[in-house]
Amino acid sequence: MCGIIGIVSGQPVADRLVDSLKRLEYRGYDSAGIATLSDAGLDRRRAEGKLVNLETLLKTEPLGGTIGIGHTRWATHGAPTVRNAHPHATPRVAVVHNGIIENFRELRTSLEADGYVFESETDTETIALIVTRALDRGAEPVEAVRQILPQLEGAFALAFVFSGEENLIVGARRGSPLAVGIGKGEMFLGSDAIALSPFTDAVRYLEDGDFVVLDRSQAKIYDVDGLAVERPVRRSVGKAFYVDKGNHRHFMQKEIYEQPEVIGHTLGSFVDMTTGRTRVPNGQSLDFKDIKRMAISACGTGYLAGLTGRYYFERHARIACDIDVASEFRYRESPLGDVDLALFVSQSGETADTLASLRYAKSMGLKTASVVNVQESTIARESDVVLPTLAGPEIGVASTKAFTCQLMALAALSIRAGVDRGVISPDEELAMTRALAEGPRMVAEAFKLEGQIEILARELATYRHALYLGRGLSYPLALEGALKLKEISYIHAEGYAAGELKHGPIALIDETMPVIVVAPHDRMFEKTVSNMQEVAARGGRIILITDEKGARAGAVSAMETLILPDMPEILTPIAFAVPLQMLAYHTAVHMGTDVDQPRNLAKSVTVE
Template sequence: MCGIIGIVSHEPVAGRLVDALKRLEYRGYDSAGIATLEDGVLTRRRAEGKLVNLQRRLEGDPLSGTIGIGHTRWATHGAATEANAHPHMAGKLAIVHNGIIENYRELRAELEADGAVFESQTDTETVAHLVNRELRRGLAPKEAVMAVLGRLEGAFSLAFLFDGEENLLIGARRGSPLAVGEGEGEMFLGSDAIALSPFTDIVRYLEEGDMAVLRHATIEIFDEHGNPVIRPVRRSTGKAFYVDKGNHRHFMQKEIYEQPEVLSHTLGAFVDMTTGRTRIPNGQTLDFSNVRRIALSACGTGYYAALVGRYYLERYARIPCDLDVASEFRYRESPLGDVDLALFVSQSGETADTLASLRYAKGEGLRIASVVNVQESTIARESDVVLPTLAGPEIGVASTKAFTCQLISLAALAIHAGVARGVISPERELELTRSLAEVPRLANEALALEDTVEALSREMATKRHALFLGRGFSYPLAMEGALKLKEISYIHAEGYAAGELKHGPIALIDDTMPVVVIAPHDRSFEKTMSNMQEVAARGGRIILFTDAKGAAGSGSDMASTVVLPDMPEILTPIIYAIPLQMLAYHTAVQMGTDVDQPRNLAKSVTVE
């Protein structure tokens, strides 16, 4: 969740450290700091809150060092205070850290018994004291770090800066991403390619257990056993993306409006638009002909995308699917004897629980496919088949364009699987892919509803609770719509299968409760209308998202009706997601919350 940057250069680095941290703001954070060497002496500046606070500190008390490390922190151990902000220092080193050291309590007790004095509540400071103790015992920096890494339990990436060492940065990772960038006479460490993109597009990704030693002109990488290794150089795509809001007020709004374009990009990866035939992107193969069962797993918004994916795969490919939240799947130790494929969904490709679930499935001998937006991520690298969502960088914490790109990827995958299994004819494949080709146009039509949705948000912003209902494909969408609303507006919202209304949620209905119903005129429409009548009879204020035929058949009990264009059923989760995103966005704007960086949330959940 946190962001890491490190630079060893011949020029002052403080400004560039802060610029890189700005590119990592999308991860979510509550404090920030940098450390450099000033005439060979470790010096740091830290601040609680947003990066602007750190910038003010630096304006009044600048740093001029040519080597340094920086960090944006999302609090896990200890409150969001300056004392707990990174970098942490102990003796002759400073450290920044992403992840959790699970055995820090035992290590801290050992260090305190040895005389160490702690200044913070963090697990990170424990690592600093451990390495400093090894330095005091006479080890060189590289050997001191290597000696400590073996004692740490948990998932982490680390960057170290040493007193008096103006030509040395050390980074290490286990379970949390870290990249090394190469420049001309300078080197870089970063949480991802976006952090490094202003400086270089020549990137090496550290693998599990790696440690990197960076100097002005050299990079040495060692594996977890201390053996020198060579990691491949990759040309990062991060530099191609200029992270800017453009004409939009927030990144989330910009990313909502990017959906027609990025959906078309993703569609093009999965469908040969000249023939109308589906494919697995990038020349990969994935044989569904003899797949007996698929295990799907994901977290958060990715989980709701996977739930739609299960509906797609079962309906169009006739493959039974199991679906678990990754944080449960990894510990449930489900027997996977009749499962032939495990499918994971993640925007960042670094989600800790999803990655752990992937490794469990891999350990059980399953073939692994992943739907990911970051093709250079750990999940992508550890998968047998990568199913890319070409959404580009998604800066807003609340996922929008990545979610709909996941849906179109899963829809195309289900069609491809159905063809392979002989349950979809070539003629039906063409019909379905022609439907998918309508998505960019329909997405634009959905965006044209913004003024209508914004008007609805003014009333929604006065409420403290909301209920979202849907059936079939619209059920996962109801849960996703509720998640979006509570993520960024802090209004309590729940999504339910409409058929479950009488099994509890109906007790909440009164004339103050907005009930958002997602009901295109599909095979479930009449059933959903029955549920809506139950809500109306109890005074609930119904906000209906439907099409023209649904609006005509819904009666007069609606408080508001948003009419979307007609579309094939396979497209409804993708297109109906857009006005739900706009409803959450404009409600949050009305309430004055931090839309792009909502409280307590992070973009990439790289710890449990």
């Protein structure tokens, strides 16, 4: 995850900006930079690689100034070079940005038509130039930012400083987190409490859609409708702890809300967002041209991500896929002579059964690849190809952001496989990667359901059993939703392929059985509706999770309907995972269980 820091003060800020960025190194990054405003004007320093390179540069080319912004960047649009590093700037404004601007190509074309020249490959430079255009047309700095925000499609957190404005920082968030730190005669803006912890423990967390104007004495916050609002001051424990819950009650809730940002960064590893072309991360070699069969293995939620991956690879690349729970795969002594690639999925990279399965595949002479969140882990080190998920530290035992990052990695990789095998044309590849780029925004849209879900969870908490149903890409989600509910609320729940309902589970249906149906309006929708009708006819309590088109179909009366926006089919597993996570979370909270550390469970299972 990229990191943002901003300081408006009466004291020099360059060293403090770098100190704060060091606190954000745990989020991962591949370049860093700061920009300050002094008597000499707006200036910046940027460097590839680790912060030590930026510190070395600042020793030889120091920056003055009592106001500035800083950034650690994971490359998405453009390679991790100095030219693409943040802050991005014009003579009038500098900006740092977390997230993805989906429509940056259209904005770039408009700016170039007006004579504005780009120096980088990034979507972020588009923001700097579109604000500059608003300034050139006569807008004042705050108004310029207000004007351009509605033009930006995607999920983002932003911080701006302006030439000639030595007492002003403007920030905004949509999807990606941002917090205000309150000091004495100075104010701060940062990605989280950890970034602000060297300076203050008094923090205001911006809510989604908020816009903030900072000077040395105050922070004026406006909501998505432009109305002035107060956000509560919270005392951060960032000084004492490495990772902070922020304004969330549990780490699990915080990690749910981090998903727009982290899935965007994961996508950026697998897709050159400037060209829309897929790639294998970090310049590794993995050609799918001659791969006809894959074996996927994982445990728990990683297994369910792999099950979704099977649908992706078979549909998009026409590669036959076997998938196994690693604890079974390692002992089956499966003949793998016709398998061309063994793929393993693990958040920690240390899962004992998955590691043993990897070693078995290697002993059989197979090429191996791993989708892992910890790139220094054993599974990563022992794999031929490492496919990183950039979720950052996941503290909650029940996986949330690691799961959706795994889905994003597998979706993008399946497109790469389809291109290699000639199944997907260049035009289709571009359309599919543009669809994936909508992922952060779609996940952020799902957050709007939280109030409805919290009320629904109070009723779900009164039941002792639940069924989850889904078809196609929604079947693994039904399994994952059931797993989440049982993990943290201790309510017995089972997930089924909806077509299996009449092969046994329908015997359980009565008025005491809630049935959660995952049903985007895809090619399987009508068949899923038929299964819902069978549930309704027997008095089952249906909770329908669908999209706007599915809701308009109105085929079955449900106890509750959760409606997401219409979206490309490839995105539905990622976005529809969020209401399932929230439903389990709020049910568990209402029941008073230990959400982050549920009984009998560990974050990483390193023994049999």
